[in-house]
Amino acid sequence: MATTNKLLLAFKHFDEANTQDPNTEIYEGTTYPKEVLYGKRMTERLNEFNANASEALLLTARCQHICRWEIPRESYEMNREGYLRWRQELKKFHAKKAADILKKIGYNDDTINNVKFLLEKKQLKKNEETQTLEDVICLVFLEFYFEPFAHKHLEIKTIDILQKTWRKMSVKGQEAALKLPLSIFSLDLINKALKS
Structure with missing residues (x-):
């Protein structure tokens, strides 16, 4: 707009x-x-x-x-x-x-x-705008905050957080996440989380 x-x-x-x-x-x-x-x-x-x-x-x-x-x-x-x-x-x-x-x-x-x-965050997964907001929150987390977080925590905890993040996102959000300019380190953890 x-x-x-x-x-x-x-x-x-x-x-x-x-x-x-x-x-x-x-x-x-x-x-x-x-x-x-x-x-x-x-x-x-x-x-x-x-x-x-x-x-x-x-x-x-x-x-x-x-x-x-x-x-x-x-x-x-x-x-x-x-x-x-x-x-x-x-x-x-x-x-x-x-x-x-x-x-x-x-x-x-x-x-x-x-x-x-x-x-x-009312009606997540039901309200389109609430879901869009959640997708954007997750995308910003993954792009800018995930890697520093991952370096401070055990891999098992990091993978758990990634799986929870992924579940909160729409298909469109998940597709956008896989196109983010992430490091090999982050992408490797995301792949592990999605395969677990």
């Missing part, structure tokens, strides 16, 4: 909120606040994956991790139950943060509710 001035304003506000991230990442020689870079990667990947994405989906992709550092993983028990509780709290947190910004710049309730619906 055509980019609107309001959409660009929302991106600006989301990015400004994320510039407060104390965590940084160096990419192609430039240091970024981690969640600013993540938001830009989400936007770029969504534009490649679905050139006709709705405004609500474009907004959601950009603010998917808005101010995530404010609720650190360590604030919940370091087990599966703690992880799931953390993820649920993050969804609500991101939805509220995004809604406050969108309301401030004049978005209507329908758009804000659509963004909240998508941020809370």
Whole structure:
């Protein structure tokens, strides 16, 4: 869809909120606040994956991790139950943060509710836009975050994460994943995961 001035304003506000991230990442020689870079990667990947994405989906992709550092993983028990509780709290947190910004710049309730619906990942595998968002999340993870993750964990855990990621994706998402510019190391692990 055509980019609107309001959409660009929302991106600006989301990015400004994320510039407060104390965590940084160096990419192609430039240091970024981690969640600013993540938001830009989400936007770029969504534009490649679905050139006709709705405004609500474009907004959601950009603010998917808005101010995530404010609720650190360590604030919940370091087990599966703690992880799931953390993820649920993050969804609500991101939805509220995004809604406050969108309301401030004049978005209507329908758009804000659509963004909240998508941020809370409702109706995955049933709702086309929720699924597209999940595909883009998985593609960004695989392209930029998977290999560093894999180097820190045992192969058995890495393969388990890959299999879970693969199951969350649509066929279109899986096909796009196999076309990513991945290293031989990453591709080898993906092949092992798909054959297991």
